[in-house]
Amino acid sequence: MPHFCDAIACCPCLYDDETKIGREVHQRITNEIKKAKKLARREIKLLLLGTEEAGKSTVIKQMRIIHGKEFADEKSRAKWVQSVRENVLESIHILLRNLEKLDIPLGDRGNQEHATRVMDAAKKHYDASAVPEVFHAIAALWQDEGIRECYRRRAEFRFIYLSDSSKYFLDQVTVLADPKYIPTQQDILRVRKSSTGVQEYWFSVKGCSFRVVDVGGQRSERRKWTHCFEKVNAMIFVASLSDFDQELLDKTANNYEDRTVNRMEESLALFNVVIQDRFLQTASIILLLNKTDIFQEKLQERNLADYFPDYAHFQPESQPAPGPKKDPQTAGQYVLSKYMAIKDYHVAGKSASSSTEKDEQGKVWRPQPKTKNGQLMFAHFTCATDTKNMKLITKAVEDRLAEEALSIMALRV
Numbered sequence: 001m002p003h004f005c006d007a008i009a010c011c012p013c014l015y016d017d018e019t020k021i022g023r024e025v026h027q028r029i030t031n032e033i034k035k036a037k038k039l040a041r042r043e044i045k046l047l048l049l050g051t052e053e054a055g056k057s058t059v060i061k062q063m064r065i066i067h068g069k070e071f072a073d074e075k076s077r078a079k080w081v082q083s084v085r086e087n088v089l090e091s092i093h094i095l096l097r098n099l100e101k102l103d104i105p106l107g108d109r110g111n112q113e114h115a116t117r118v119m120d121a122a123k124k125h126y127d128a129s130a131v132p133e134v135f136h137a138i139a140a141l142w143q144d145e146g147i148r149e150c151y152r153r154r155a156e157f158r159f160i161y162l163s164d165s166s167k168y169f170l171d172q173v174t175v176l177a178d179p180k181y182i183p184t185q186q187d188i189l190r191v192r193k194s195s196t197g198v199q200e201y202w203f204s205v206k207g208c209s210f211r212v213v214d215v216g217g218q219r220s221e222r223r224k225w226t227h228c229f230e231k232v233n234a235m236i237f238v239a240s241l242s243d244f245d246q247e248l249l250d251k252t253a254n255n256y257e258d259r260t261v262n263r264m265e266e267s268l269a270l271f272n273v274v275i276q277d278r279f280l281q282t283a284s285i286i287l288l289l290n291k292t293d294i295f296q297e298k299l300q301e302r303n304l305a306d307y308f309p310d311y312a313h314f315q316p317e318s319q320p321a322p323g324p325k326k327d328p329q330t331a332g333q334y335v336l337s338k339y340m341a342i343k344d345y346h347v348a349g350k351s352a353s354s355s356t357e358k359d360e361q362g363k364v365w366r367p368q369p370k371t372k373n374g375q376l377m378f379a380h381f382t383c384a385t386d387t388k389n390m391k392l393i394t395k396a397v398e399d400r401l402a403e404e405a406l407s408i409m410a411l412r413v
């Protein structure tokens with residue numbers, strides 16, 4: 001093979017140093033490319049999917065809090081003031097609209113003026129200068145016996161639902177009206193803001209860089225999802241346990257036909273679709289059965305079997321006899337079994353049953369992982385607004401995925 005200098009037909013000694021430098025540069029670039037490739041392999045792409053309001057963005061907010069970069073300083077939290085106040089205004093507006101629908105009179109007729117003030121404000125864009133006056137009206141209305149009655153009967157609302165955080169914010173309405181108000185981390189976790197488009201966040205754990213992708217769960221948003229399915233290492237499917245008694249509010253429907261879909265059925269149907277997607281066939285699946293707090297509350301007032309009749313005959317494998325129907329653990333196991341049945345259906349030769357185990361706190365259930373082309377599935381019961389609970393879950397999820405990624409890398413090296 002001709003020497004580099006021979007090739008350009010000149011004296012080798014003249015170019016010896018340059019050859020050396022050239023080789024070094026070449027080596028350095030090669031090493032950097034290798035390093036970049038290694039890093040790219042180390043990146044773990046986590047995709048969060050689920051129906052609207054399931055809690056996807058809240059899970060990501062928790063990851064951002066847990067990794068210590070977000071919402072720690074007042075300046076970053078101050079950016080959420082408007083969103084918090086808009087949530088409060090929207091909540092009282094929804095209560096006033098349902099007050100009318102359910103034909104409940106205001107407890108104090110004098111509050112009619114406040115109701116008109118609030119209805120007017122809700123029709124306009126957010127106006128910071130109007131906050132003191134509007135929030136004074138909201139505070140008066142939230143104490144009104146008619147509004148309280150309407151809130152108690154919120155299970156009767158149809159299509160115009162209160163956000164799960166309504167009471168949390170309305171209970172502190174005077175604090176939120178204060179011009180010096182700065183949201184706390186918990187306030188930010190409670191904010192309801194529908195996601196649109198695709199948002200990405202990064203953080204690193206155990207030398208692995210995590211790319212977390214958040215999408216909007218509304219039907220109109222789902223057509224944007226397929227662009228994010230490539231090279232996903234793990235799909236986190238967030239399902240709201242508390243959806244069982246609600247019907248789908250489909251703002252995109254031109255007719256009212258779609259509007260009677262039960263929201264839990266919608267989530268199960270969506271899970272059934274995404275689990276079969278060819279791009280997600282090798283991704284680990286993490287199912288988060290979320291909103292355990294609201295689920296527990298609702299089960300005291302509503303009967304799950306009224307919405308899912310087969311619950312009346314449900315008996316978890318771990319229980320010798322059917323458990324009390326209001327018991328959140330039995331009801332949670334039932335919902336989990338619905339998702340597991342879908343997963344098992346797509347795993348050749350598996351029956352629709354799945355064994356589960358509790359963690360040391362008795363709060364998290366981990367079904368035995370099922371494999372299909374190396375695909376794993378884990379499930380956790382979560383309360384996404386509870387940082388302590390989410391710390392445990394995210395650590396378990398991230399450690400497992402980081403270990404998986406590192407062992408794959410070790411095989412490749």
Ligand SMILES: Nc1nc2c(ncn2[C@@H]2O[C@H](COP(=O)(O)OP(=O)(O)OP(=O)(O)O)[C@@H](O)[C@H]2O)c(=O)[nH]1
Nearest residue numbers: 053054055056057058189190192195217291383384
């Ligand atoms: N009480 C309670 N509220 C929750 C929980 N998880 C989420 N929320 C609240 O539910 C609302 C909706 O949560 P998001 O995280 O915005 O839901 P999402 O899945 O991102 O919704 P889209 O962006 O529309 O797809 C927010 O007000 C959250 O604070 C939970 O476990 N318990």
Ligand SMILES: [Mg+2]
Nearest residue numbers: 056057194195
């Ligand atoms: Mg969201």
